[in-house]
Structure formats: C-alpha cells, structure tokens
Amino acid sequence: MSSSSSGSSGSRIAQGARARARMEVTAAIKDEARRQLAAEGAAKLSLRAVARELGMVSSALYRYFPSRDDLLTALIIDAYDSVGESAEAAHAEAVDAEAGPVRRWVAVAEAVRGWALRHPHEYALIYGSPVPGYVAPQTTVPPASRVGLLLIGIVREAHHGGGLAELPPVPAELAPEAERMAADLAPDLPPAAVAALVAAWAQLFGLVGFELFGQFHRVVEDRERFFRHAVGRLACGVGLVEAER
Amino acid sequence: MSSSSSGSSGSRIAQGARARARMEVTAAIKDEARRQLAAEGAAKLSLRAVARELGMVSSALYRYFPSRDDLLTALIIDAYDSVGESAEAAHAEAVDAEAGPVRRWVAVAEAVRGWALRHPHEYALIYGSPVPGYVAPQTTVPPASRVGLLLIGIVREAHHGGGLAELPPVPAELAPEAERMAADLAPDLPPAAVAALVAAWAQLFGLVGFELFGQFHRVVEDRERFFRHAVGRLACGVGLVEAER
DNA sequence: TCCATGCAAGAGCAGTGCTCTCGATTGTGT
DNA sequence: ACACAATCGAGAGCACTGCTCTTGCATGGA
Numbered sequence A, B: 001m002s003s004s005s006s007g008s009s010g011s012r013i014a015q016g017a018r019a020r021a022r023m024e025v026t027a028a029i030k031d032e033a034r035r036q037l038a039a040e041g042a043a044k045l046s047l048r049a050v051a052r053e054l055g056m057v058s059s060a061l062y063r064y065f066p067s068r069d070d071l072l073t074a075l076i077i078d079a080y081d082s083v084g085e086s087a088e089a090a091h092a093e094a095v096d097a098e099a100g101p102v103r104r105w106v107a108v109a110e111a112v113r114g115w116a117l118r119h120p121h122e123y124a125l126i127y128g129s130p131v132p133g134y135v136a137p138q139t140t141v142p143p144a145s146r147v148g149l150l151l152i153g154i155v156r157e158a159h160h161g162g163g164l165a166e167l168p169p170v171p172a173e174l175a176p177e178a179e180r181m182a183a184d185l186a187p188d189l190p191p192a193a194v195a196a197l198v199a200a201w202a203q204l205f206g207l208v209g210f211e212l213f214g215q216f217h218r219v220v221e222d223r224e225r226f227f228r229h230a231v232g233r234l235a236c237g238v239g240l241v242e243a244e245r
Numbered sequence C: 001t002c003c004a005t006g007c008a009a010g011a012g013c014a015g016t017g018c019t020c021t022c023g024a025t026t027g028t029g030t
Numbered sequence D: 001a002c003a004c005a006a007t008c009g010a011g012a013g014c015a016c017t018g019c020t021c022t023t024g025c026a027t028g029g030a
Helices: A017-040 A047-053 A068-096 A101-118 A120-127 A138-144 A146-160 A172-185 A191-212 A223-238 B017-040 B047-053 B068-096 B101-118 B120-127 B138-160 B172-185 B191-212 B223-238
Strands: none
Touching (some): A017 A047, A017 A068, A017 A120, A068 A101, A068 A120, A068 A138, A068 A146, A101 A120, A101 A191, A101 A223, A138 A146, A172 A191, A191 B191, A191 B223, A223 B172, A223 B223, B017 B068, B017 B120, B068 B101, B068 B138, B101 B120, B101 B138, B101 B191, B120 B191, B172 B191
C-alpha cells in the first residue's frame, strides 16, 4: 500500500520492499504447496517440486520455511482458518435468515461437510491422521477451535433464548468431568448439555470423515440427505429444539 | 489349488518347504513392518529399513511385496482383522455374561477404543486419512466390515428380543435411502433403525478418532468415562434399551 | 543325480529432505 | 553518497528413499 520511503508512517504492512517481497514469496510458496496438496495429497507434497514449479531452487525455499513440516504447519493453520471461516459464514447467513438453533446447527454442519468435500486433502491434514512425528504447535489451537466455539455459541444462544430442552443429568460417575468441561467451555450451560455438545462435536466429524474417507462406499448413497438427517438428530441430542416464532 | 502330485494328504499348509519358507519370510516382513509402523508411523515406514533390520537387501523384499503400497495393504487388512477380532471377542464376552443390548454395544465400542489406543498408528492407517494415491482393493472390504456387522447384529438381536425401542420414522425425503440401506444391510430391521445405526457407527469412530488424534486435548480429561457415557447415549439413539431380566 | 526354479545380492536410476558455502543483490546506517 | 551488513538465490553435496535390472548361487522337486 502506502509505499512510504522515508515515512513508514502507515501500518506495519509495506514496511520496506524487502518485507513485502518476502510476504509475497511466502504466499506464493503456500499457494503452490496447496495446489500440490490438493492434487496429490500431503504425503506427495515435495519441497523440491514446489520450488521447481516456482522457478527457484530447493535450497532457496528454506529461507522461508525451515523444514517441510513447518510448511505443513502453515497449511494446517490456513486450513483450520478456512473451514472455520466457511462455518462462520454459513452461521451468519442462518442468523440473517432468522433461523432457529437447529437450523443454525445444521447449517454449520453442512458448511463443514461442504468444505471437506471441496478440500479433501486439507481436511485429511487437519482431521485425519496426524503426520508422523509431528506435534501441532500451540499456534494451531485458536484456528482449530473456531468450529467448536461456533457450536458452543449456538447452544448458548438457544439456552438463553429458551430453545434448549432439558437434558437428563449425566450419571454420577461423569458428573465431575462434565462440570469441569462446563466450567472450561461454557459456565452458563448445564453440564449435561456441555457433555452432549462435546460428544456431538466429535460425532459430527465422524460423519464427515467416514463419508470423505470412503467408509460409506456401497453403504450410504444419498449422502447429502443422510448427513442432513443425522446432524439434525445430533442437534436434538444436544437438546436443541426449533423455537416457534 | 489342489496341489496334486502324489499324496498332498495333509492340509494345505506344509505343501513344500519352499512355500513354507516363503510364508515365514512374508510374516517376518509384516512383523517388522508393523514394528516400524508402531514406532514411527506409516509415512516413515521404509522398505529399505525393514529389509535392513531383517538382514536382507532391499531388492530381495520385492520378491514378497511388489511395492510399498502392497505392504501397506497387507498391514491394513491385518489391522482391520485385528480390531474386528478384538471387538468380536468383547462381544462374545458380553454375551457370555448375559449382558443386554446396551451393554453389548458399549462393550464393542470400548473394545474398539481400547484397540485404537493400543495401536494408534494402525488405527490411523485404517480410519485416518487414506494414503495418497492409494485405493483400497476389494480384498479389504470383508475385514473392514467386521465391526459394522457386529453392531448390526446387536441391533438385530435386540429387535427380535424386544430390546429395541420404536424410533420415529425418518422424514419423507430420507425414506427411500433409508429403505435402500435397510434392504442392503438388515432387511428385518425398520429403516429408521438402520439409518440411526449407520450414523451411530460413523459417530462412534468420530469419538475414537478425536480422542486419538488429539482433538480432545485440554477439552476432555477423563476420556474413558466420557467415552462410555457418549457411546451409551449413542446406543439409546439407535433405540437400544437394556432389557429387564 | 541333474535341471530348473526361486531367491538374494549388487549396481544403478530418479527422486527426496536438508546443509553448507559462495556470490550478488539490496536495504540501511554513517 | 558511500560502505557495511543483512538477506537472498544458486549450486554442490550428503544420506536417504522406492524401484528396476542383471547376475550368480543355492536349493527343491523329479
């Protein structure tokens, strides 16, 4: 933007052409890596091939990403942000349409599924098997939480708007854990609802993963309708009810 | 098949020392590969390292497995069989203990979870992201179905024993698909139960996968109890009720 | 016993992640 | 305006991978 020269008055972007170029090259590397990821999968993603396609030599790439795993980490964070953004957009749209809690829940779930079908390899990267010796750095936590936070928000709003049915309390042996989870995630919700919510969150991705990874092959054919029905029942299991209006 | 020649009196094992040696070497390769798989994960599994550890040269290994992917396929089939066997054993034990449908369901689910925790990399191999360009050959289908068939069997027995609650019928838009699935999987069960069962099947592995792949990190602490409760509710969702006796 | 088969060994190819060094370009401080 | 220093790209090189091909040996089956 504001080229600058002396002033550097503006924001911290465009602070020097060097940094700009670095950002651009970094973005180009990630773009090309994403292309190869979508084309061949994470295992076939090769630093040398990325560099080759960008017309540079492989060693130059290490100026931008210290290792292949670091490049993967960057792609993982972007993928979490991407699916989170899709889900948030779908949620906002449902809110604009004055949809009730169940329809909001289903909208978010369908957004996640749609994103997964559009980016199968990126989905595998974040919700499939983790790469071998790789441990996710703390940086990935906030982007990874976006979908979960969205689901929590739906349930919380339903609770305060009267759209959350009473759930049977959790059995005594789970009560401490449920209360701990509730305190951490949503202190204003009953522990039984939080426990059901966390389970539904995992189960939602079980449905998406099974479809994406081929376990529904020759089992479920009309996957879109099946998914909508299943996540609808999931919403009921959390206690969401479509408020009358 | 029929070995022919002279006697061949015995079973089809021990038909020639040559074939025997081949079987043994094949098993040794798979064992060593499984060790490396457990130690480092599928991506780090190297044909050369396996051969090196076995004291042979890498090219010799290709006499037994035409490619690395074929070795992986063999491990995948073994893994499906292994988890299926664990689940079946747990089910048989529950049957011996005269447990009702819900307890049988939970026993199978906990067996799957336990196996997954004991063999995380093998679990990732079969229920995580599929390997890049790899498509599972038809040979993997029967072993991959064992857990699913077990769950179907539990629901079917419950249905015939009066331990299956009536489920609300599926909405009209899903009725054809539910009927088709029922016809394929369990013609004696109501379509709504089959649809719920398939969904619960996927959701069960969603719970296991989220725990195994670290998504429950700092979210769920007492995972064993949480899992037991969640799969219990899953069983209820399918319609299973603990029969009084 | 003799032959043919099955098998291991070795060399070799193309590709990978990653390291190191060496010029050259570039931005900045004096 | 000049020189210094930081940054970056290129190239060579190491150790490793999956996989192929040929050669020679040992063994199993008749």
